[in-house]
Amino acid sequence: MKEISNKVKEIASRLLSKGQVDVFLAWEKGNQDYLTRPLAARTAEEAERIVFDEYSIHNLSNYLLKFRDSQEKIGLVVKGCDSRGVIRLLEDNQFSRDRLYIVGVSCPGMKDPLKAIKRNSGLLQNIAEDDKADKCSNCAYPNPLIYDELLGSQQEPNMSGERQAKIQEIENMSPDDRYEFFRDTFESCIRCYACRQACVACNCRVCIFDEMRPQWVGRENNETDNLMYHLVRAYHMAGRCVECGECERVCPVDIPLMLINTKLAQDANEFFGPYQAGINFVEGAKPALSVYRLDDPDEGFM
Ligand code: SF4
Ligand code: SF4
Ligand code: SF4
Secondary structure (H helix, E strand, O other), X not given: OHHHHXXXXXXXXXXXXXXXXXXXXXXXXXXOXXXXXXXXXXXXXXXXXXXXXOOOOOOHHHHHHHXXXXXXXXXXXXXXXXXXXXXXXXXXXXXXXXXXXXXXXXXXXXXXXXXXXXXXXXXXXXXXXXXXXXXXXXXXXXXXXXXXXXXXXXXXXXXXXXXXXXXXXXXXXXXXXXXXXXXXXXXXXXXXXXXXXXXXXXXXXXXXXXXXXXOOOOOOOOHHHHHHHHHHHHHHHOOOOOOOOHHHHHXXXXXXXXXXXXHHHHHHHHHHOOOOOOOOOOOOOOOOOOOOOOOOOOOOOO
């Protein structure tokens, strides 16, 4: 990874020096081995701090949203999952392609700094030594799907099948058992909204969960409000989630959000497909569930 790290640094430095981008999004080292954090470099000097290592896990496409109202040109590094996030933003008209310079890196899999933090906290016992990120055991697209320059050697998908097996298990439950499963699962949600903040597909300027007049969804930690939050979130992710796994990774109480996201992606593919969100950017094309017709033959919306 050292070689890739140096190449990214070189590219960022070149783009910033020549004025081809105003800012370059990558990662820098924090104050622990396992703390690698996002960096927005604005000068070639700042680009010297760039690293790409085994903890460069954050989906940088989400950080693009901070720049959507400017006219600045942005360079950024994307792994496979991040690249699907970039396509999501382009399809959502949050950016035009010509504002972005994308450096793709074929991704061998990442470690999760949150696992390392828990392991080093001294507060928990029986924490595995291996910090491998769970999302990387369910990765269909480790190689970037959109880029201007590509680094690293092609990687194979890594699908453990565990998530799929769990989805099947839930599908086989009776409706009552399934309700109980979700009620129990969401009981521990503290409504911190970290899953929303980490999500590139959650890019509405005003979020329904923040609205007060009217207050569409209650804010208490109770069965009804928690289930409502997750139901609305699921509706909003259907056909839009790019399966980057960041929501589940950042959840402080380990709610298995990817079970729902993956099921939604499968249903979008089955009912409106063949379709997978964020794998193929075609300028002007409309992804599934983003258009409607008044004479839609299906019932439901009118
Ligand atoms: S999900 Fe895939 S592309 Fe994303 S960090 Fe893990 S292995 Fe890399
Ligand atoms: S990150 Fe976890 S605890 Fe926080 S709102 Fe999302 S599901 Fe709930
Ligand atoms: S819902 Fe989760 S997996 Fe899907 S795009 Fe958002 S953060 Fe990524």
